Amino acid sequence: MKDKERESGMYKHLSGIILTIAVMIAVIPSQTYAERTTDKEEVYEFLQNAFQAQVELSGEERSMNEVNELLDPYFSGEAKNQFLKENLVSENGKYFTLGSDSAANYIPFFTYSENTKVVEESGNVYVYEYFPENHEGPVGYESHYEGVMLTKHGEEIKVAKFLGENIPDKIIKKAEGKQEAAEQTSFKAPEGNWLYTPSYQLGFLLNPFEAMFRSGSMLLTDNKGIIALIEKKELHGQLAAN
Known part of the structure; x- marks a missing residue:
């Protein structure tokens, strides 16, 4: 009898741990993941804008001040000078670049x-x-x-x-x-980590225990098998008994 009570208490404690972990993962990491992705996308957007600024110099003649105003938001002084030294030409006091598919020091x-x-x-x-x-x-x-x-x-x-x-x-x-x-x-998910999918998070909100059963074994089982896999039917039975 005591063994059953001890076993029942263990499952209650374990289910509490699963619930805590599932709440943390379902709510917090999606924002962190989005922030990492946004940072990379911001770098991409910045480089595309920097490249566009370089290309615009071949579209029309400009004063040197206008050239600097176009490039300064994107390039350090050294990088800007490298680019201009290789590509800038002048005519009648105006400056422009000659477009080329293999010009040096472009993005x-x-x-x-x-x-x-x-x-x-x-x-x-x-x-x-x-x-x-x-x-x-x-x-x-x-x-x-x-x-x-x-x-x-x-x-x-x-x-x-x-x-x-x-x-x-x-x-x-x-x-x-x-x-x-x-x-x-990556858990070998076909399209990104299942922890970050809206369907998983919505499922957790609607039926947290069902979501725990689907993910608990992956969250609590390490490579060395320190914590055994939890069988869904067995855990259901224990919860029903209490």
């Missing part, structure tokens, strides 16, 4: 997809992508990396350096390590 033609890596290191943000060889079209090239380094000063971001193919090895290894870690902890 690379990133795909802004999962292939575009964003890595933060020591206050800098490295954005790079590996481009497989392509010999079709007017401009062919061998397989190579392209990237830029951004600096962060509070909320302000600027392009600080055009890296070209010279992506630091530690940055590439860090990105590869993050990707490998993400694959190992």
Whole structure:
């Protein structure tokens, strides 16, 4: 009799733990996940705007002040000077750039997809992508990396350096390590982590115990099997008995 009471108490305690964990995961991580995604998207948007500013210099002639006003929101002084030195031409006191598919010190033609890596290191943000060889079209090239380094000063971001193919090895290894870690902890969900899906969170609100039974074994079972898997029918029986 005492064994049954002890076992019943254990299940009550365990179900309480599951409920606490499920509430924390169902409510809090979705916001954290969104914030991580938003940060990356903001970097993408910033680089697209910086590239557009470079392209606009070929559209019409401008004074030097106008050139600086166009580039200063996106580029540090050093990066801006690198770009202008390679691309700016003048005529009758006005300045413009000559468009080209292979001009130096432009923002690379990133795909802004999962292939575009964003890595933060020591206050800098490295954005790079590996481009497989392509010999079709007017401009062919061998397989190579392209990237830029951004600096962060509070909320302000600027392009600080055009890296070209010279992506630091530690940055590439860090990105590869993050990707490998993400694959190992993804729960093999077909479309993102099920913990962040609206259907799971709505299900938890409508029927928390059903949601716990679907996810509890994954939340409480580690790689070494420290906590055994909980069988749904057995737990139902214990709860019904109480």
